[in-house]
Amino acid sequence: MRIGELSERTGTPRRLLRYYEEQGLIAADRCPNGYRDYDERFVDRVMQIRGLLDAGLPTRIIKQILPCLDKPRVIHFSDATPEMIATLEHERDRMTERITCLVRNRDAIAEYLETVLRNRSGVGCGQDPPREGATP
Amino acid sequence: MRIGELSERTGTPRRLLRYYEEQGLIAADRCPNGYRDYDERFVDRVMQIRGLLDAGLPTRIIKQILPCLDKPRVIHFSDATPEMIATLEHERDRMTERITCLVRNRDAIAEYLETVLRNRSGVGCGQDPPREGATP
DNA sequence: CTTGACCTTCACATCAATGTGACGGTTCGA
DNA sequence: TCGAACCGTCACATTGATGTGAAGGTCAAG
Numbered sequence: 001m002r003i004g005e006l007s008e009r010t011g012t013p014r015r016l017l018r019y020y021e022e023q024g025l026i027a028a029d030r031c032p033n034g035y036r037d038y039d040e041r042f043v044d045r046v047m048q049i050r051g052l053l054d055a056g057l058p059t060r061i062i063k064q065i066l067p068c069l070d071k072p073r074v075i076h077f078s079d080a081t082p083e084m085i086a087t088l089e090h091e092r093d094r095m096t097e098r099i100t101c102l103v104r105n106r107d108a109i110a111e112y113l114e115t116v117l118r119n120r121s122g123v124g125c126g127q128d129p130p131r132e133g134a135t136p
Numbered sequence: 137m138r139i140g141e142l143s144e145r146t147g148t149p150r151r152l153l154r155y156y157e158e159q160g161l162i163a164a165d166r167c168p169n170g171y172r173d174y175d176e177r178f179v180d181r182v183m184q185i186r187g188l189l190d191a192g193l194p195t196r197i198i199k200q201i202l203p204c205l206d207k208p209r210v211i212h213f214s215d216a217t218p219e220m221i222a223t224l225e226h227e228r229d230r231m232t233e234r235i236t237c238l239v240r241n242r243d244a245i246a247e248y249l250e251t252v253l254r255n256r257s258g259v260g261c262g263q264d265p266p267r268e269g270a271t272p
Numbered sequence: 273c274t275t276g277a278c279c280t281t282c283a284c285a286t287c288a289a290t291g292t293g294a295c296g297g298t299t300c301g302a
Numbered sequence: 303t304c305g306a307a308c309c310g311t312c313a314c315a316t317t318g319a320t321g322t323g324a325a326g327g328t329c330a331a332g
Contacts, residue, residue, distance in 0.1 A: 004278065054233075088249055092242055101188070102234060103235060171309055
C-alpha cells in the first residue's frame with residue numbers, strides 16, 4: 001500500500017510516517033516511480049510506534065528496542081551488546097516506574113470520579129467529604 | 137524551604153520549579169524578601185508532577201487533575217463541572233490505554249532480556265531461537 | 273491532453289519542556 | 303565590608319514531535 005492508505009489505516013499523518021522513516025523506525029521500500037510501498041505489517045508496526053511515543057519513549061529509544069519486540073522471536077545476538085542490554089534493562093525499569101505512576105494517578109482519578117458521580121444526584125452540592133450511610 | 141532545597145530534594149532544576157509555578161501547577165508563597173517559600177508538601181507534589189509529565193501528560197492537563205488527587209480527599213464540587221468530569225474520564229481512559237501499551241511493551245522487553253541472558257553463557261552465539269532441553 | 277488526486281523533497285513554523293546566561297538583589301560568614 | 307552562595311526576573315536557545323505549505327513528478331479517468 002502507499003503512504004495515504006497507511007496513513008488512513010493508522011490514523012497517522014503522512015508527515016509523521018515520513019518522519020518515522022527518517023528516524024529509522026520504519027523502512028519502506030520504493031515503487032519504480034519513487035513512491036513508498038508498505039506491506040500489511042506496517043500497520044501494526046506504526047500503531048506500536050505510536051503507542052510507545054505516546055507512552056513517552058523518544059524515537060531514539062524506540063528505534064533501539066523495536067527490533068527486540070518483533071513477533072517471530074528471532075534473537076539477533078549480534079544486537080545483544082552489553083550496551084544494548086544495559087539500555088534495555090534501563091528502559092524496562094523506567095517503563096515500570098512509569099506504569100506504577102500512571103496506575104496510581106489513574107486510580108486516584110477514577111476514585112475521585114466515582115465519589116463525585118455517586119454524590120452527584122441526590123445529595124446537594126456541599127463541600128463535605130463523602131459520608132457513608134447517610135440519607136437512609 | 138527555599139527553591140534550592142526543593143530543587144535538591146526533588147532532583148528538579150530550579151528553572152523547572154519556576155516553570156511549574158508559571159504554569160499554575162504549584163503556588164509558592166513568598167518571603168518578605170521575595171524569595172519563594174515552600175513547605176514539606178511540595179516535595180511530594182513536585183514528584184507527582186514529574187511523574188505525570190514523564191508519563192506523557194501535558195502541564196495543561198496536570199493542572200486540571202492535580203486538585204482532584206490531593207490526599208485529604210476534599211471534593212470541590214464547584215470544580216465538578218460537566219466539562220471537568222468529561223476531561224477526567226477522557227484522561228483516565230487515555231491513561232489506561234497508555235498503561236496497557238506500556239505493560240505490553242515492557243513485558244516484551246523483559247521477555248527478550250530473559251531469553252538473551254539465559255542463552256548468554258553456555259550456548260554459543262547462534263542465531264537460533266531458544267531451544268528448550270538442549271545441551272543436556 | 274488535461275485535470276485532480278495522489279506522491280516526492282525541502283524548508284520553515286510551532287509547541288511544550290528544558291537549558292543557559294545575563295544582570296541585579298539578599299544574606300551570611302570571614 | 304567583601305565575597306560566596308543564594309535568590310529574583312527576563313529572555314533567548316534548543317530539542318523532539320509535529321503542522322503546513324511550496325514546487326514539482328506520476329497516474330488514472332474524463
